[in-house]
Amino acid sequence: MSLADILNDTKKNFDPKKDSINGSYDKLPEGTYLVTLDNTNHFVSKTSGFEQLSFKMTVVDGEHASQSEFVGVNLATEKKDGSPMPDFVVTKNMRLLVTIGALVGLTITDEMVMGNVTDVYEKLVGAFLPYKGKLLEMTIKESANKKDPDNPFRNYEFAEATESNNDPFKKQANDNIEISDDDMPF
Template sequence: MDLSKLAASTLSSFDAKKDNVNGQAELPAGTYNTILEQAEHRAYDSGYDCLLFVLTVIDGKYVGRKEFVRASLATKKKDGSDMPDFVVSKNIKLIAKLAAQVGLAITPDMFAGNETDCYEKISQALYPYKGKPLTMIIAESPNKKDPSRPYRNYDFGPAKQTMQMPTPDQFNAAMPTGTPQQPTQPMQTAQPQQGQPLPQAPQGFQWNPNVKSTDDLPFD
């Protein structure tokens, strides 16, 4: 190992004044082939509850990198005022869209009860679909309050029929190095043909049941 080269690669994408030493740079905007590694109800010390989806990139330059996607169903803001309907509706659509790509149909009865009940029902319904492939599209929009942290917007599509799953050794050995580069034009996703099965996770692949996000939440 050449320490000087490793240091140059590491420090080129690390802001020593403010970046978390345990974190990793976010995936740049673009389209990625991923698998659904985790879907769970997550409660934070701040009082924020959400559904946390962990999607792991399975090919290309960023193979092995994870994206942490949060969807809140809170109907009240911190100050007790009502959350706008369009905000909650957008998160319901996000949950339904992601779930549909791995084979689960989200229904209105899954949102019956309190917020915690909804998170638990949906995460349990998604449990059998862990490891299923799907396409993740990340887009960014300006954040006027903090321009250094643009908003991240997500969309999802079906897995590509040509998607190649990595072997366990390839996947587990992948480590991001260097400065993340903005990808070129997002690749087009192909609709699966009628009756053709989606690709499955490779035999022997070890999913991590205790995935933890080390990045800071995008709010106070």
């Protein structure tokens, strides 16, 4: 697509006086994707102070190649009001953290999760750094959100990238290319 094509498409679909320059974030639809772990970040909201460990997963093949999904892991054991976070929430997030770690080759140790939650996030960012670019299989399923039906909960499952899907650029053995003398340039 040329710059002129992009400009004309922008003029049709974008109101510079009303629309955000950054556009809207198109979520990946439910499904299973081959992804790379592109980044691990300690996210802190400037407005609320909410913290989490954020994994950027980028799809490497198929219709949604190059689209990213941000998977957040909140390890807080208390809510903002000081009341305890429900055990099932903390356990689910810990399972997500341990699973992503195991699938990229990182074992989450007791030492990594000791201390205040801010320090824990920082330690984990450093621990995941060497695993950037590792392949995983990510499955997204949505479930109803009673408080905000327009924004369903996104649930993630991760699995090991299998031998058959771990190199999306590799030709399959049965993808033979036949070249005749007529195809040669000389």
